[in-house]
Amino acid sequence: MEDVLIFCMSVLEILTDPHPLLHQPADEVVDFNEQLQELVNNMIHTLREKGFDGLGGLAAPQVGVLQQVFVLILPNQDPIIVVNPKVISTSGGTSKAWEYCYSVPGKRGRIRRHRKAIIEFQNQFGNKQKQEVADFVGRMYLHEIDHLGGILWTDLIEGEGDVMTEAQWREARARKRSGDKE
Template sequence: MPVSREIAQLGQPVLREVAGRVADPGDPVLQRLIDDMQVTMEQAQGVGIAAPQVFEPLSLFIVAPRPSPRYPNAPRTAPTAMINPEIIWASDEMEKDWEGCLSIPGLRAPVSRHIRIRVRYLTRAGDLVEEEFEGFAARVFQHEYDHVRGVVFVDRVQDSRELVTEKEYARLMEQG
């Protein structure tokens, strides 16, 4: 039965490590980890989660955009586990939008990300997939991809004066 795991908080060394590649997507231990990550992400109202965020330095994350109190305008897509992910192309066009992170609770900031990306990854069944993402799903993929490379969203904030608390972010969203 899947369990909710502790989420590593900023300052934990695992969040700054480059994650190792997964050797066997079919490994039952890895399959349990994916299930646990999904439960952890859902309980924390996240739209994605990377293995390093649950103290596992593996190149694995889940992308799961869906509306939530943290992201009320997110599109709804099925959670997808992505093993050994790569970005193989990114649009020149970038967009700056708000991000937060389960490992950095209480803070939000606008971050520039590519609007469209083409990616390659293994599914939990071991199938190689190549697909394009755009908009919010592309943003979530890039955010989680950063995690498996030891990068967190605050590293991408261009001006630290743009950092806001969750409470201030909610107020800003109310104002439109």
């Protein structure tokens, strides 16, 4: 009889700050086995089930697993699975933009990040890859890579005006869209 692997997907609990695991560096993945596949599948399932609007990222430390793995879900694309990422180079200067994190619910932070980066990583099967990332997607990669180093956006705040509650951020965004600068 043939062996068949059946994964029962679970919605994982997302840890929130100040949980200590969020502030610890993750270990490099060395075993590209069924447990890794199950973790990746559960992370993707968690993002989808929690209704993150077809856009989001989740790093393994956010679900209590100290391994260098993250997943990204972007509109109209298959999930992106990144294992053992390394930033090889950056270019294009830096910019500040507002970020949200599932581990810091109810708040937004304006964070300075590189505009472009070249990332080397492995996929969930251990195959090496290299990719240039930029703009919003690049920001997502760098945000998740920070999680793997035990860094949250709250560690990167440069000034008092760089943090807002979700309600303040939505209000400011609505004012900006309507042309009201106050």
